[in-house]
Amino acid sequence: MFQKPKNIIIAGCGRLGSSLAGKLSQLGYHVIIIDKSEEAFRKLPDTFSGYQVVGDAANTEFLERIDIKNCFLFIATTNSDNANCLISQIAKNIYKVEKVYARLDDAEKQILIEDSEVEAIYPSLLSIEKFEKLSGITFKEDF
Numbered sequence: 832m833f834q835k836p837k838n839i840i841i842a843g844c845g846r847l848g849s850s851l852a853g854k855l856s857q858l859g860y861h862v863i864i865i866d867k868s869e870e871a872f873r874k875l876p877d878t879f880s881g882y883q884v885v886g887d888a889a890n891t892e893f894l895e896r897i898d899i900k901n902c903f904l905f906i907a908t909t910n911s912d913n914a915n916c917l918i919s920q921i922a923k924n925i926y927k928v929e930k931v932y933a934r935l936d937d938a939e940k941q942i943l944i945e946d947s948e949v950e951a952i953y954p955s956l957l958s959i960e961k962f963e964k965l966s967g968i969t970f971k972e973d974f
Contacts, residue, residue, distance in 0.1 A: 838863055838902040842888035842918050843909035844871035847934055847954060849879075851906060856881045863897055866909075888918040891925065899926045906952075908934040916943040923949050 839855055841848045844866040852864040853876035862881030865888055866872065872883045886893040888907070899905070905922035907915035912935050919933035924947070931949045935941065941951055963969055 837861065838898055839904040839906070840865065840888075840894075840897065840899060840902050840922075841906045841908060842866075843907065843915075843934070844868075844874055844883075845908060845910055846874065847952075848906070848908035849874035849876070851908065852881060853879045865893075865897065889914065889921065891921065894921070894926065899928065902926070903929045904932075905930070906932045906934075908952075912937050912940040913943075916940060916949075919944060919949045920947060923947060 839860050839862045841852050841862065841864045844852070844864050848864060852862050856862045856879045863884060864872070864875070864881060865884045865886050867885065867887060869885050875883065884897055886897070888894065888909070899922065902922070905919065905928045907919040907922075909915055915933040915935060919931045922928040923931040932952050933944055933949050934952045934954065936953070936955065938953060944951060959970065
């Protein structure tokens with residue numbers, strides 16, 4: 832029986848969002864990337880084959896128009912930790928999206944998504960972990 836493809840929605844077309852959109856699109860996923868600015872889509876790689884939609888990811892009517900109800904993965908990658916916490920909570924708690932990730936720069940914002948089944952992505956922490964692996968230098972401090 833034919834099934835409608837499930838969507839991956841990425842909110843925010845900055846460096847992280849555009850990179851993830853390009854990679855997931857290349858893997859054959861049905862990707863919808865949204866941003867408030869049409870100009871942001873210039874960051875997408877030429878190989879991106881998904882949909883680019885201008886809009887506000889905190890607006891539930893907008894999210895329904897882009898079929899969030901048929902979304903299994905939602906990634907909030909805007910340049911605002913507060914916005915990422917809010918829209919990831921909307922995706923998880925209102926629309927029951929299976930997997931939801933929120934990009935956070937400030938580790939103290941983790942409290943906003945605690946106990947919510949939203950996973951945090953910390954680009955700076957990932958960079959430090961990669962540096963530790965490459966350099967063999969281990970930081971004692973807990974980030």
